[in-house]
Amino acid sequence: MKINSIKNCILLSIGLALTSCTGDFEELNTDPYGVSNESLEQDFNDIGSFFPGMIRMLVNTTDFKYQISQNLTSDSWAGYLAPPTPFAGGSNNTTYNMVWKDNTWTTTYEEIMAPSRQIIELAQEKEQPQFEAWAKLIRIYGLQKVASFHGPVIYTSYGESNTTSYYDSEETLYNAFFEDLDAINATLSEFEDFEGFKNFDIAYNGNVRQWLKLSNSLRLMLATRLSNVAPQLAKEQAEKAANNSYGLIASNADNFTVELGSANHPLNTIGFSWNDTRMSATMESFLVGFEDPRIEKMFTPVTGENPQNLINDHPKFPYKGIKNGAVLIAKEKRVPYSKPGEYFTTNPDYTILNYASVNFMLAEAKLRGWNVSAMDVKDLYKEGVIASFDQWGAGDVDNYLVNDTNTPIDYNDPEARSAEENAFDAQTDITVKWNETASNERKLERIITQKWIAGFPNSFEAWVDFRRTGYPAIEPVYKNDSNAGDGLVEEGEYIKRMRFVPDEYAENPEGVSDAETKLGGPDKINIPLWWDVEGSNF
Structure with missing residues (x-):
């Protein structure tokens, strides 16, 4: 629109000039700012500027x-x-x-x-x-x-x-x-x-x-x-x-990541400036339960005057989430809970679709018997986890992949008015390690659970997966x-x-x-x- 305004002003000046002379019409009819239809078309700006x-x-x-x-x-x-x-x-x-x-x-x-x-x-x-x-x-x-x-x-x-x-x-x-x-x-x-x-x-x-x-x-x-x-x-x-x-x-270099330009990452503003979003209790249940190294990249430790009081049930993992659909009385009570990770304060980009998620899609497809990869389901599953660890810069993926004992934990809300309010028992006993003898349903749960973790914070597709498969095992809202x-x-x-x-x-x-x-x-x-x-x- 600025370009059009400039051109209109120029055309008005040309019109006034033409009442006295026409000898230098061609010179006057050239945009002194160098913005001509020809240059717009040559650089594709007339189409590309929308993108x-x-x-x-x-x-x-x-x-x-x-x-x-x-x-x-x-x-x-x-x-x-x-x-x-x-x-x-x-x-x-x-x-x-x-x-x-x-x-x-x-x-x-x-x-x-x-x-x-x-x-x-x-x-x-x-x-x-x-x-x-x-x-x-x-x-x-x-x-x-x-x-x-x-x-x-x-x-x-x-x-x-x-x-x-x-x-x-x-x-x-x-x-x-x-x-x-x-x-x-x-x-x-x-x-x-x-x-x-x-x-x-x-x-x-x-x-x-x-x-x-x-x-x-x-x-x-x-x-x-x-x-x-x-x-x-x-x-x-x-x-x-x-x-x-x-x-x-086919790699994290291929991830569909959008540069946000001068804008902050939205989770920086919502989580840090406004203090309006925190880790969910479901994420706490899975990530703390699995002792998942990605947790320190995705979320920040608890804060406040007595942070240890928020994590008495898992003091080695200083992260606390809020129950989805929780009873909430006063905002300040849960502001000390875990914010989105520091990554979101320093990175002006947003990954919409990543390599890890594609591997988990292929793993599900292969599990269904579709001809989508020469790799088997187990290896596609592992590659998805490894790709996610690599994307987040988390370590110890080898030990994580062989863990067959850790399961999601039960949740309690230290700021609730009673022990029952906002609390829930873990909805599954799924583990990380691949089990080739498990049923297809159990294998799919393992795939979708890891896809859910790896897809954070792209919740659109995570919510799709939950509705169409029932996984991961998210607990119902409390309220x-x-x-x-x-x-x-x-x-x-x-x-x-x-x-x-x-x-x-x-x-x-x-x-x-x-x-x-x-x-x-x-x-x-x-x-x-x-x-x-x-x-x-x-």
Whole structure:
């Protein structure tokens, strides 16, 4: 917009000059700032300038938006983090009372879908198919996150109507994702040596081959998500992803990590500046129980006047978490509990998908008998753990991998008003060491538990895994404030989804009504998504 303003001022000056003379018209009609349409097109700025903002919005880097859309939703429901703050009188999304509507929907449509549509139209006009493909890949990544919250979303009909926008059923949506990824890969492969992305690429520095690896890894992730509801489709797509010539994310150097620019990591602001998030009790149960060396990288030790009083049950591991869905009275009581790690105060980047997670996806796929790797399940599992230790800079992975005695621990809340309040018994006796004689269900639990740890803090996919597999063994919320309006979650059960957003009810009522039909139930938080299937995983 600055460029347009400059040009308008220049054109006004030219117009005034033309009333007296025309001899130096060509000189006057040249932008003295060097910003011409030709130079914009030559450097691809006319298309590429949209991309940094879109890519960053895959994280939702605005602190308060991140807090509402992720930290107080999936971070809690996936058992990663919990607030010490009794927001809204202690009854809020973390206790299943939907105080904050989903900001992920709004941000994705306004800051990813809308600009990507502009890019696609401009790229088609300028005959730059590589930018069209890149934009489509980013919007699939963004929209699948929205779908993981809500279920049906607006995708194939996006932008077609100013009145009613119809949602895709989840079955239609995932098939459309896979079809579009085919076209994206075909286009990007033709431009594998193209260097024009570099000035706009805050993830892979313009390396098209890396984006192709991400595209394949995204396909694998989406395929894995469908393993119980559409096993044949899942198998076909997982094998297509794993056997593509460009491969998958294959090392930590390939991790999909977004530079945040001048912004702080959101967990720095929320955890340190605002003191509004802390380690979850579930993380404490698993990481302390496993004596996991990554704990000191992911979280900080307890603080306060008497920190030892918070960790009497495990004094050698000075970390304390807050129960998800806890009874909270006063914020200051739990501010001394463990914050997110110091890493988040010094690193202006955010890893969205890592090599460890890809290994665990492959391990699950291989366990299901899919042709995705020459490695066996055990070795893929081990490689995932090793990759995570390497990413976090943690040591002693060899001893960790052979530990067959340590299990998650029970939890108590030192600041609770009674011994029972917020407390829970460990929900599983899973260990770290691979057991080849275990059942497939038990093997899957071990894979998903380690994938859950390795994926921190990307809670979107961790919450997906929990809903579709039941792993890791996250305990129910202590305080269940669900209601008939949003949907009653039975005691001992878990939230299944977010409702469609209020703006859609106001501006697209026919579309929402149709979406409820495609959801297969009323627009409530207790309605499972398409891929969230009851019963065994095998």
